[in-house]
Amino acid sequence: MIVAVSGINDTDNPGPGIGVARSLKESDASIKTVGLSYDVQDPGNYMDFVIDKSYLLTYPSRGWEPIYSRLLYIKGTYGLDAVIPTLDAELPQYIKYQDELAAAGIKTFLPNSKQFELRSKENLKEVSETIGIVYPRTKKVYNIDQLTEAVKEIGTPCIVKGNYYKAYKAGSVPEAVYYFTEISNEWGFPILVQEIVKGEEMNVIGAGDGEGGVLGLVAIKKMTTTSLGKIWNGVTIKHERLLSVAESFVKSYKWRGPFELECIVDGDNIIMIEINPRFPAWVYFATGAGINLPKRLLDTMFGKECDRDGEYEAGVMMVRYTYEIVTNIHRLSTLATKGESDG
């Protein structure tokens, strides 16, 4: 079995790819992993204990055709049975063309376009209501006048965020204007102004079988984060209401594929922050806690019955750390000139 994963940028702002590949390898040593990389310097290209072979791809902004051709090339030369894309920017294309991939003999297990749109912040209010939680007071704005009015109405500090990406805490109207400009220049409109809610941030990783069934869920609390807000240390928790909300999300929308729910929890009050339609970068944490979601996803992808046991212990701790690989620059030059590692 040969499985490709993207997001092998295992940096201080890590992609989920290495956690996915590591989970698969630990579940079955015969699985070969292919790293789909957008940068020769992605650490995953050199982590040959997790990634068997890597290939450089053109950025998703160049369209589907170069990605599709590259995947066909990999299938033809090295072999490729399945792809697990993990980066936000590439997901829309993989979702749109998943049937084309299937026809070429490359399996995926992704939400459909309608499900994918649920995570748009414009739709999160409705999703929150459906699964019985709260969505923070939010105003959609398209220009500075609307922004100023919204910030005054919601009060400061508030969150200024893009519809899909980026979120900043603004302490004043000028600061809000600054972030409005920054986000809209990069990601367009609408921009959302959102109230700040009190409570503890808790996250759930999970996967759905597309028929309303849950492949597994693990809830965690981030204990420390980096300056970019990425988890560094975390602990598994058993917040029953939060887990039942995640289950309700999968059932209500017949969610297909991996996801992460980001919530603020204040007692029994759960407030929706974000839904990520992919594995988070801390996916291996759940594997370490006993719920190997990448393996369960792969089994489901191939129509195999998979382990759906939801039991894990609260109090399992994850500690991220840094490490160095010292290697010959020949490996970088091979990747840069041939577009693929020796493998």
Added chain:
Amino acid sequence: MRAKNLAINQNGFAFDPDTGESFTVNETGKFVIEALSKGMDEKDIAEALVKEYDVQEDEALNDILDFKERLGLYGLLS
């Protein structure tokens, strides 16, 4: 009561499996939390503390009330 779910080890490290929060309590703090979890009231706990430690009952009772207030501030009595 959330305090009832706390997992407290022998060193006094208390972990709340619902929220992931952790606390450190000393030996008497651990004693009081465990007693509260069993449903004992403050007076019974004070009497138990007097038997176990070198302390007067009224002093023990005041300390328990003070400690309970702190537990409440952390939301552990809800």
